[in-house]
Structure formats: C-alpha cells, structure tokens
Amino acid sequence: MQKQRFSSRRIFLMLGILLLLFGGLRLYVIQPYLIPSPSMEPTLIPGDRIIVNRLAYRSKVPARGDVVVFAFPKDPKRTFVKRVIALEGETVELKDNQVFVNGVLFKEPYLKAGDYPPYGPETVPKGKALVLGDNRRQSGDSREWGLLPKEDLIGKVWFLYYPFNRWKFF
Numbered sequence: 001m002q003k004q005r006f007s008s009r010r011i012f013l014m015l016g017i018l019l020l021l022f023g024g025l026r027l028y029v030i031q032p033y034l035i036p037s038p039s040m041e042p043t044l045i046p047g048d049r050i051i052v053n054r055l056a057y058r059s060k061v062p063a064r065g066d067v068v069v070f071a072f073p074k075d076p077k078r079t080f081v082k083r084v085i086a087l088e089g090e091t092v093e094l095k096d097n098q099v100f101v102n103g104v105l106f107k108e109p110y111l112k113a114g115d116y117p118p119y120g121p122e123t124v125p126k127g128k129a130l131v132l133g134d135n136r137r138q139s140g141d142s143r144e145w146g147l148l149p150k151e152d153l154i155g156k157v158w159f160l161y162y163p164f165n166r167w168k169f170f
Contacts, residue, residue, distance in 0.1 A: 029055055031155065033069060033079065039133035039140065040081055043067065043110050049162035050081075056156035061087065062129060064101065067157040067170055070131070074145055079154065082131035082141050086124050093121035094143075099132075110134055119143050127151075 035048040044050065044067070052069045062068055062084045072078040086092035086101050093099075095118045099106040116136040124130055128147035133139025142148060157170045 029053070030158070031069075032161075033081070035081065038138050039135050040067070040083070041112050041135040041138075043083075043134045044081060044157075044160065045166075047163070048160055048166065050157050051159040051161060052155040053158040054155040056158075057150075057153050061150070062153065062156070064106070068131065069154045069157060070148055071152045071154060072145075073149060073152055076152070080140075081157065082133050082139070082148075084129050085132050085142075086130040088124050088126045088128060091121050091123045092119075092130050094119040108134075112136070117143075 031052045031054055033050050033052055035044045035046055035050065038046055050069075056062075057068075064084055064087060066084045067081065068084055069079055069081050072080050085099060085106065090101050091103070092101050094116070097115060099108065100121075112135040114135070114137040122130070124147060127150050129150060130142045131148050132141045132143065159170065160166055160168050
C-alpha cells in the first residue's frame with residue numbers, strides 16, 4: 001500500500017511540473033491566437049487559429065514579409081496580425097496596386113487582388129515598421145493609423161494549426 005501511495009505522489013508531482021512548464025511556455029514563449037477578421041486573407045482567414053513565437057524578436061529584428069502579431073498602438077489591449085512590409089530606414093511607396101521598397105518592386109504572391117489607394121513615398125524612421133494586411137481593401141493597417149513601434153511587437157506567426165486542412169508553418 002505504501003508503494004502505491006508513493007507512486008501516486010510522484011505522478012501528481014510530475015503533473016504539477018508539466019503544468020508549470022506548459023504555463024511558462026504559454027506565457028513567455030508561444031501563444032495561441034484566433035483570427036477574427038478578413039484583413040489577412042487569403043493567408044489567414046477568419047476562424048484560423050495560429051501559434052505565435054513570442055521570443056522571435058527578442059534578439060533580432062523582423063524581416064520584410066514576416067507575419068507578426070502586435071499590440072494595436074491606439075489601444076494596446078487589442079492585438080492585430082499583419083505583414084511587415086518596410087523596416088527602419090527604408091522608403092516605401094504603394095502605387096498602381098504594387099509595393100515598392102527603396103524603389104524596387106516587392107513581390108507579393110500571397111496578396112489578395114484588389115484596388116487600393118496609393119501611399120507614400122515615406123521613409124520609415126528608426127524603431128518603426130510599416131505593416132499591411134494581405135487583404136488591403138479590408139485592412140486597418142499602417143496606412144490608416146501610422147507606423148508600428150517595434151516595442152509593440154508581440155511575436156512572429158509561427159504555425160497555423162486549425163482548421164487542420166490549412167495546417168502550415170510560416
């Protein structure tokens with residue numbers, strides 16, 4: 001009987017350690033999100049569930065094309081998902097439904113076709129990034145509320161896990 005009691009205690013201890021590890025991972029390393037709007041279609045559609053790597057930008061800067069989650073600068077309690085288009089020191093311009101970074105066409109095969117207004121040219125200042133939704137007609141993004149401060153970045157979209165038929169890594 002005593003041997004069984006020891007085993008039960010050990011199992012509870014192991015479960016407790018696993019819960020602490022999972023909680024720590026969830027709090028500091030990865031975080032799940034639900035996509036609520038069509039602003040990132042066709043890359044992410046409403047109802048998609050993603051995992052975000054919260055450590056991705058602790059030691060490096062985002063790259064052009066990264067899909068990121070960030071605290072909305074005008075209301076930090078809200079989170080948004082957008083694509084990084086231009087980084088500090090780069091000049092960006094949207095014209096003829098295309099994006100030009102430093103005068104060079106930025107190819108966007110994922111982009112949802114549509115007609116959207118011109119923007120810029122604007123040079124991105126230090127500590128900021130220009131982020132846009134893939135569905136430019138239905139996206140509230142840097143064109144509307146300004147450039148994203150890098151300190152508002154939460155992490156990089158790492159994995160789309162639901163629905164299962166859309167499963168993919170970014």
